[in-house]
Amino acid sequence: MNEPAIAVTNLVKRFGDVTAVDGISFDVAPGTIFGLLGRNGAGKTTTLETCIGLTAPTSGSVRVLGLDPTRRGDFAQLKRRIGVQLQATSLPEKAKAAEILDLYAAYYGVRPRTAELAERVGLEDKLDRFVGKMSGGEQQRLALAIALLHDPDVVFLDEPTAGMDAFGRRILWAEVERLKAAGKTLVLTTHYIEEAERLCDEICIVQAGRIVARDTAPALVAAHGGDAFIDFAARGFALDPSLDVLGRWTQKGERWQVFVHGEPGRALGAIVAHANALDVAIDDLDLHRPGLEDAFIAITGEALDDEAASAKAAA
Amino acid sequence: MTVLRILLAQTRANFVWYFLRDGEMIFWSLAIPVFFLFVFSFALGGGSTKQTSTFLIPGLIGAQVLSSGFWGVGAMLATFREKKLLRRIYLTPIPSWTFFASLVLYRMSLLALQALILAIVGGIVFHVHVVGDPVSIGVILLLGAATFVSLGTVIGAVVRSTESANNIASVLTVPLAFLSDAYIPIDRFPAAIGSVLRLLPSTQFIDAFRGIAMYGDSLARYGAWIALLCVWTVVGTVVSARFFRWV
Structure with missing residues (x-):
């Protein structure tokens, strides 16, 4: 199948005067884990909601598995083939987890696999618990189980780990890897760098309703992450011309820092060899490779994390 | 068949x-009407309590029909939408009317339970007898339910927030019950006001229901009002279908 699993073309969505999505285009090859990374309010959720037929585009088009979610007949077919975990899924408070899973199995006309699904999302002990008595993370995992229960071809996850603890995140990540191994296509929105870097084959960075960069995580880092740097303390260390060419050096007393051009491993070797030749001891050495977060900041000019951003704004 | 099974499973789930599982709901829907029956029968019963409760029981059931439509379906849909429960349902492949129908069926079964309890308590305590033809009673009750469910759904379709839906539902239900011959006989109002109140679909429904259930009237006697209730049902359904939003 060469046709993309998802094709979004010149998507625009306005709510009154507010332009939530301002001309987004992308396509997703089958079997890809595709991430929309951006801050809250960047337009990720609106983009995802147009793909699943919850929001009609103001202009532009969306095709999922070749189907148009704005057309009634297409949408009806599509609903059986996509699984969705929404950001704020609300399920009836007085329903038990097992009842929800059984009922949703009936909706999709599939054999209930309640026990198996519960185990996969780590809720096997919580099947008799009322939804209203579950933690936010447990509710999210129940929503994930609903999204997967009919074995969909394309899975949409909107901020899947928001409010989840470390256990929930591990479960979700394991499920994503399982889906990838099964050849499913996944679209997820996130504002967690680690999640995007770890899970996604391809990342779109979304800012103010537009895609500002799109690539694999390593390629984004290589293009935008900037130089790695090595930071160390060494009493009696001195530069010589062979080290000068490694990169841009700064010195503060005994602390040295170099922003390395190219591969930092070789630079590290040269520094250690030079220190040995000078017979000086190196303390407290730190090698910082640029990550996706550095690339994100370089591309968007802002921090991803809201708390960090607002702390910065306050300062 | 599958759709029918889903409908029944969802209705049962709604009921549970x-x-x-909602103590407050059990109290308000079962205990309060019985409590009203006792208080009103003794407090308002100038003549015999039997006469008063014969008047009151269909009125109390009629008021529950109004509240099922406005609260049970109308405001509930707005709540479900605001809590983002409707959109979750919308994304499943079940035909959209199934969810709506399950909500109506749940309220209808609750209504049947309420009517049964009022009729039994009325029979034992006040020696009130339901003399009407069961089929005619069923027809007029279903028609009333259809009318107020479809009008209630207009609230659920047009109003965005749970809070305003609840406000509208209570503003409609409580005063309407008092003005529609449910608790207070309409001839206690000045004649001019009374004739206006008789134009209300709620008055027409409650009067027809009372006449058929308690005094053995035939459906045909209320033909004009039944036709009007059908018109309200159609109007409510058309407006709801036009404006209803899942998201």
């Missing part, structure tokens, strides 16, 4: 989730 929103009624059996």
Whole structure:
């Protein structure tokens, strides 16, 4: 199948005067884990909601598995083939987890696999618990189980780990890897760098309703992450011309820092060899490779994390 | 068949989730009407309590029909939408009317339970007898339910927030019950006001229901009002279908 699993073309969505999505285009090859990374309010959720037929585009088009979610007949077919975990899924408070899973199995006309699904999302002990008595993370995992229960071809996850603890995140990540191994296509929105870097084959960075960069995580880092740097303390260390060419050096007393051009491993070797030749001891050495977060900041000019951003704004 | 099975499973789930597991709901929907029956029968019963309760029981059931439509379906849909429960349902492949129908069926079964309890308590305590033809009673009750469910759904379709839906539902239900011959006989109002109140679909429904159930009237006697209730049902359904939003 060469046709993309998802094709979004010149998507625009306005709510009154507010332009939530301002001309987004992308396509997703089958079997890809595709991430929309951006801050809250960047337009990720609106983009995802147009793909699943919850929001009609103001202009532009969306095709999922070749189907148009704005057309009634297409949408009806599509609903059986996509699984969705929404950001704020609300399920009836007085329903038990097992009842929800059984009922949703009936909706999709599939054999209930309640026990198996519960185990996969780590809720096997919580099947008799009322939804209203579950933690936010447990509710999210129940929503994930609903999204997967009919074995969909394309899975949409909107901020899947928001409010989840470390256990929930591990479960979700394991499920994503399982889906990838099964050849499913996944679209997820996130504002967690680690999640995007770890899970996604391809990342779109979304800012103010537009895609500002799109690539694999390593390629984004290589293009935008900037130089790695090595930071160390060494009493009696001195530069010589062979080290000068490694990169841009700064010195503060005994602390040295170099922003390395190219591969930092070789630079590290040269520094250690030079220190040995000078017979000086190196303390407290730190090698910082640029990550996706550095690339994100370089591309968007802002921090991803809201708390960090607002702390910065306050300062 | 599958759709029917889903409908029944969802109706049963609604009954368990929103009624059996909700103590407050059980209290308000079962105890309060009986409490009203006692208070009103003794407080308002100038003549015999039997006469008063014969008047009151269909009125109390009629008021529950109004509240099922406005609260049970109308405001509930707005709540479900605001809590983002409707959109979750919308994304499943079940035909959209199934969810709506399950909500109506749940309220209808609750209504049947309420009517049964009022009729039994009325029979034992006040020696009130339901003399009407069961089929005619069923027809007029279903028609009333259809009318107020479809009008209630207009609230659920047009109003965005749970809070305003609840406000509208209570503003409609409580005063309407008092003005529609449910608790207070309409001839206690000045004649001019009374004739206006008789134009209300709620008055027409409650009067027809009372006449058929308690005094053995035939459906045909209320033909004009039944036709009007059908018109309200159609109007409510058309407006709801036009404006209803899942998201």
